[in-house]
Amino acid sequence: MTEQTEQEARAAVYAAIRQVAPDVDTDDLDEGARLRQDLELDSLDFLRLIKTIHEATGVDIPERDYAVVTTVRVLITYVALHG
Amino acid sequence: MPALGADTEQGSVVEWLVKPGDCVHRGDMVAVVDTEKADIDVESFEEGVVAELLVEVGTTVLVGAPLARITQTPAAEVEPTVPTTSAPAPALARAVPVPGFVSPPMRQLAHRLGIDTDALHGTGKHGALTRADVEQAAAALSTAEQPPARHRPPAEQPSAPAVTPLTVRRVRSSPLARRVAKSLGVDLAVVPGTGAGGAVTEADVRNVTTAPPVAEPAAAPVIAPTAGPTAGPTAAPTDAAERAAGLLRAIGSLMARSKKTIPHYYLSTTLDLRAALAWMEQYNSARPIAERLVPAALLPKASALAARDVPEVNDFFTEGSFQPSAAVHLSVAVAVRRGGLVAPAPHDADTLPLEVLMKQLRDLVSRARGGRFLARINELLQNPEEL
Numbered sequence A: 001m002t003e004q005t006e007q008e009a010r011a012a013v014y015a016a017i018r019q020v021a022p023d024v025d026t027d028d029l030d031e032g033a034r035l036r037q038d039l040e041l042d043s044l045d046f047l048r049l050i051k052t053i054h055e056a057t058g059v060d061i062p063e064r065d066y067a068v069v070t071t072v073r074v075l076i077t078y079v080a081l082h083g
Numbered sequence B: 001m002p003a004l005g006a007d008t009e010q011g012s013v014v015e016w017l018v019k020p021g022d023c024v025h026r027g028d029m030v031a032v033v034d035t036e037k038a039d040i041d042v043e044s045f046e047e048g049v050v051a052e053l054l055v056e057v058g059t060t061v062l063v064g065a066p067l068a069r070i071t072q073t074p075a076a077e078v079e080p081t082v083p084t085t086s087a088p089a090p091a092l093a094r095a096v097p098v099p100g101f102v103s104p105p106m107r108q109l110a111h112r113l114g115i116d117t118d119a120l121h122g123t124g125k126h127g128a129l130t131r132a133d134v135e136q137a138a139a140a141l142s143t144a145e146q147p148p149a150r151h152r153p154p155a156e157q158p159s160a161p162a163v164t165p166l167t168v169r170r171v172r173s174s175p176l177a178r179r180v181a182k183s184l185g186v187d188l189a190v191v192p193g194t195g196a197g198g199a200v201t202e203a204d205v206r207n208v209t210t211a212p213p214v215a216e217p218a219a220a221p222v223i224a225p226t227a228g229p230t231a232g233p234t235a236a237p238t239d240a241a242e243r244a245a246g247l248l249r250a251i252g253s254l255m256a257r258s259k260k261t262i263p264h265y266y267l268s269t270t271l272d273l274r275a276a277l278a279w280m281e282q283y284n285s286a287r288p289i290a291e292r293l294v295p296a297a298l299l300p301k302a303s304a305l306a307a308r309d310v311p312e313v314n315d316f317f318t319e320g321s322f323q324p325s326a327a328v329h330l331s332v333a334v335a336v337r338r339g340g341l342v343a344p345a346p347h348d349a350d351t352l353p354l355e356v357l358m359k360q361l362r363d364l365v366s367r368a369r370g371g372r373f374l375a376r377i378n379e380l381l382q383n384p385e386e387l
Helices: A003-020 A043-057 A072-082 B104-112 B131-144 B147-151 B175-184 B202-210 B237-261 B274-285 B295-309 B354-369 B377-382
Strands: B010-016 B029-034 B039-043 B048-053 B060-062 B068-071 B315-318 B321-324 B372-374
Touching: A003 A043, A003 A072, A043 A072, A043 B295, A043 B354, B104 B131, B175 B202, B274 B295, B295 B354
Parallel strands: B039 B372
Antiparallel strands: B010 B029, B010 B060, B029 B039, B048 B068, B315 B321
16 A cells, blocks of 8 residues: 555545535544544445545445444545555 | 424525526425525425515515415416415424435426426436436427427516526525635635535535636645534534524424424334344345445334334324324434434335435435435425424
8 A cells, every 4th residue: 555545545535524524624633533433424424425435436345344444544544455 | 484493483595496487386496595403495385487586595584474476377376375374384303305316406407498307317426317417308308399488487477598597507505605605706606516416515615716626525625623523614613503502492492392292102122133134235235335225224114114004103193182194204313413403204204115215314314414404394384283
């Protein structure tokens, strides 16, 4: 995973978070934040989030991996690795 | 001005979606109204031609004030018909999502061009109807006949040439986006919207000022104050706080009234969801993200079927007796980000195929989370006994 891939993944994830949860300030986001508990995304928000990421990056997160992408950091890494 | 909540006394028109000469049908969205609780799309409950808009954008009027005059299609004049009654309406408890595929501007455009949106297949997100879809259908239709003539208003009505709608872009936008656009001198018509129904969001406006209009939001910086993950919106915190307070006031007042007038009882049970979840996983594995289900769609569907099968739990208490309801309108509570709750109700949830219910839920959640949803005002005003 190159530095650039990770930056691109981060940009896509942040943009998707801003779209789904406009009140979350991604400029000052703790990447350890948990998507469900800390960012308060519900299951429909989560679906919108990964759909937005898929449209931007082409990375599809299958349902069996939903349980894996728990935090912002893991989500960025996941997108970078599968991009 | 319809009553949009038990304690709503006034509202302001933030956008007209129709103009004099336009044909409207029952259920067509005609205006966006700003209340303390949210921007609400107001539907017409009459069919006819818009004769006159009585309230200018930005004007605040009291509940009950006429917003527009609609004349019936052939000749008969009917006095003000866009929501004018002052009957208090707990609209929020009964707000209903529109299936997400036709955004209001596209509905209006299709309507003006005489296109039946039901017959079109959208090519946008979630099968949403895009401008190109509508224009293509209009072009196809115009080879056979002159479509605009079908909805031509009476001759004396001022009406724009039929081609105008193609060049005028009606812009859906949030109040915050409009304020920011105004302060930055941005014309909303040139901002590509990424919000619900193509609405222009504040971020979209800022993107335009910092990047070419075609840039992905991801590429453009968003100006925001530094704060924790749950911080408020990026501008006008005082305004946001006021809105939040207004929202809570409206919720409190509606809930108090509901508890006072409706007998409450609570049923609960424990379900083994393994079979359902295994089925859902199987269903989802073969589908793109946009078509996948979540358990939050299975449970309301199951509840709706239960309410259909056991009508005793689906009735109204009126005039001292319980009256069974013929339909299952399922209210779903959705938490609003930054506090609050709205409870829109997909109609006929028992008969909706699961994927349709899922679409409606997805749409209503994204509206509710963004502070926008549609109030089925006409229905409320026409059936005040249901309130």
